[in-house]
Amino acid sequence: MLEKLLKYEIRATARTFLPLYGLILLLAVVNRALFQSAANQMNLFNIPRAITMTVYVVLIVAMFVMTLVVTIQRFYKNLLGDEGYLSFTLPVKTHSQIDAKMIVTLLWSVLSILVAAASIFIIASDADTLASFSRFCAGVAELYSRYGLHAHLIAFEVVALCVVDFASGVLHIYASIAVGNLAGRHKQLAAFGAFIGFSVVEQIFVLIFVEAFGGSISGYFRAFHYSSEYFPTAPVEIALLGMIAYSAVFFAAFYFITDWILSRKLNLE
Amino acid sequence: MDSILECRNLVKYFPGCLALNSVNLSIPKGRIVGLLGPNGSGKSTLIKLANGLLTPNAGQILVGGAAPGIETKKIISYLPERTYLNDWMTVQTMLDFFSDFYENFNRAKAYDMLQRLHINPGDRLKTMSKGTKEKVQLILVMSREAELYILDEPIGGVDPAARDYILDTIISNYSENATVLISTHLITDVEKVLDEVVFINMGSIVLTSTVDDIREKEGKSVDSLFREVFKC
Amino acid sequence: MAWDLKSDRPIYTQLVEQIQLMVVSGVFPAGGKLPSVRDLAAQASVNPNTMQRALSQLERDGLLFSQRTSGRFVTEDVRKIMKTKNSLAEGLIRDFMRQMTRLGFDGDQTVELLSRMTKEEGQNG
Numbered sequence: 001m002l003e004k005l006l007k008y009e010i011r012a013t014a015r016t017f018l019p020l021y022g023l024i025l026l027l028a029v030v031n032r033a034l035f036q037s038a039a040n041q042m043n044l045f046n047i048p049r050a051i052t053m054t055v056y057v058v059l060i061v062a063m064f065v066m067t068l069v070v071t072i073q074r075f076y077k078n079l080l081g082d083e084g085y086l087s088f089t090l091p092v093k094t095h096s097q098i099d100a101k102m103i104v105t106l107l108w109s110v111l112s113i114l115v116a117a118a119s120i121f122i123i124a125s126d127a128d129t130l131a132s133f134s135r136f137c138a139g140v141a142e143l144y145s146r147y148g149l150h151a152h153l154i155a156f157e158v159v160a161l162c163v164v165d166f167a168s169g170v171l172h173i174y175a176s177i178a179v180g181n182l183a184g185r186h187k188q189l190a191a192f193g194a195f196i197g198f199s200v201v202e203q204i205f206v207l208i209f210v211e212a213f214g215g216s217i218s219g220y221f222r223a224f225h226y227s228s229e230y231f232p233t234a235p236v237e238i239a240l241l242g243m244i245a246y247s248a249v250f251f252a253a254f255y256f257i258t259d260w261i262l263s264r265k266l267n268l269e
Numbered sequence: 270m271d272s273i274l275e276c277r278n279l280v281k282y283f284p285g286c287l288a289l290n291s292v293n294l295s296i297p298k299g300r301i302v303g304l305l306g307p308n309g310s311g312k313s314t315l316i317k318l319a320n321g322l323l324t325p326n327a328g329q330i331l332v333g334g335a336a337p338g339i340e341t342k343k344i345i346s347y348l349p350e351r352t353y354l355n356d357w358m359t360v361q362t363m364l365d366f367f368s369d370f371y372e373n374f375n376r377a378k379a380y381d382m383l384q385r386l387h388i389n390p391g392d393r394l395k396t397m398s399k400g401t402k403e404k405v406q407l408i409l410v411m412s413r414e415a416e417l418y419i420l421d422e423p424i425g426g427v428d429p430a431a432r433d434y435i436l437d438t439i440i441s442n443y444s445e446n447a448t449v450l451i452s453t454h455l456i457t458d459v460e461k462v463l464d465e466v467v468f469i470n471m472g473s474i475v476l477t478s479t480v481d482d483i484r485e486k487e488g489k490s491v492d493s494l495f496r497e498v499f500k501c
Numbered sequence: 502m503a504w505d506l507k508s509d510r511p512i513y514t515q516l517v518e519q520i521q522l523m524v525v526s527g528v529f530p531a532g533g534k535l536p537s538v539r540d541l542a543a544q545a546s547v548n549p550n551t552m553q554r555a556l557s558q559l560e561r562d563g564l565l566f567s568q569r570t571s572g573r574f575v576t577e578d579v580r581k582i583m584k585t586k587n588s589l590a591e592g593l594i595r596d597f598m599r600q601m602t603r604l605g606f607d608g609d610q611t612v613e614l615l616s617r618m619t620k621e622e623g624q625n626g
Contacts, residue, residue, distance in 0.1 A: 001370070004369045004370060007369075008355075008366060008369075011362075012355065012357055015357065078355070082351045082352060082353050083353055083354075083355055084353075085322070085347075085349040085351055085353040086353040086354070086355070088320075088321070088322055089320050089321070089322070089342055089345070089347050090342065090370050091339045091340075091342040091343045091370065091371070092339065092370070093339065184284075263324075264324050266322060266323070267283075267323065268317075268322060299550070300550070301548050301550075433546070436546060437543055437546065440539075440542050440543050440546065440547070440548070440549060441539060441543050443539065443542075443548075443549045457508070460508065461506060461512055461545075461546055461547045461548065461551075462546065462547065462548050463548060464548050464550050464551070480511075480512065480548075480551075481511035481512055481513050481514075481551065482511075484508075484509060484510055484511045484512070485510075485511045488509055489508075489509050490508035490509050492508065493508075493509070
């Protein structure tokens, strides 16, 4: 059933993002044409150039803002609005609804980053930038061969950290909206308050943790021998693992809160 | 197990309000039953509980012998008072949606009804009038081969001609394996179609009877009896 | 063929009467096949269970009979139909007499008024 939910969730949101992506890429091409070619010399294009560049930047910003807006709006409208009468009478588990929305948000976020990167590449790439880029890639490849398996592990951990951290952020939003919906009136205000409340709890948790374990942790890291020829991978791997664990704990907490509220404390108007 | 919907000492309260007060009810299969009561009587609460949209505070509610969950949602076809259609979809997409999630969705029946009511499957839901959206919603719900249909005010916002069509659809959809539970204020229109009625007020069941028993014993229509019982 | 159902009498008894009327007036001819319960219920806009009760009653009365695979039929017994017709007519007349009594007419006056009006109707064609 999750695949079906994903299918419709993507369809519901693609109509917003795909045109935006197309527009951005189009503007990237236009900007490249106006900035890179011989037209560069002609002052005739100064004003149009400024306009297209401005529009391009605005669109990039809009794209990322849209991702946030759509995340919130889909959760609110499809689950807690009138559409909730349909969503929650479908023969699917409540957490599948949460999973579908979370995965699709992740999808569009990754695509947004890729589109932004691609557009920059379209605008800015030339012999020089390409040369720097290949030097960068060579450097990374060299690191990889030096550290072997550890390099793969660290790369994997970095990706995992990004995903878990992102998911934790999204669930932070969902949990806030769910808690906000428990309020009788001023639901949006309550949601906002819950969001801040959760952030505060997170901070307090970190402070307590650092107070309790900070000493032993820094001790652990200090014990390694660091040099420019060989950088020990173990502390990096452990540090990343720690950060993943930290995000994972909050992800699980927010997920549980959201699922519990939607399963047992749902009250559609 | 002959009852499709059963409530045993069902209790539901909200802050400051006891919505259902230890309700006991048993609705058999193969009947068309009216759930009648004034606003705030507990009708919607009972319906939401049956659909798993609320959880009981005490007691049980069983659909086909099971507590509300995925299995009961498969056999319940629910028409809420609100329009729950996803605006961005076309009618066609909505049909695909129902087909995807409900095994017992009868596409052919849906197309037939859409045609009968002159609704074009290619139209976007966003562009439709409220009345047309309600008809689409009703068609989707009635096109499922469910065991329990729960219709919350199905004829409320519709013109009289459409009302007749809806009631005729309910009648012709009838099967001994299915039960239709209709919650409504418009009793006069619906009376002839009902087997039994359940009067509910302030969280308690006040009366259960067949329509003909009421007419015979009281010598008046269910609508008249309702007005008497629930006089303001 | 509109079904005239009042709201203060049991539906099932009214359905019995209406179907009797339809048989007697030839809408459902002797020996003819009846529509299915579902179709009849849809035509009358009533609950199929109620229609079923009415039809079962009429089967017990002998006006209808059912053959398991072929469906429900009107009896071919024309005398039975005539009896039903007469009993319906008697019912109407009894109601009529009751109402005339309320107006203050006794039996003889009613008959006299009735034959006068019937003659007038005949003359006017």
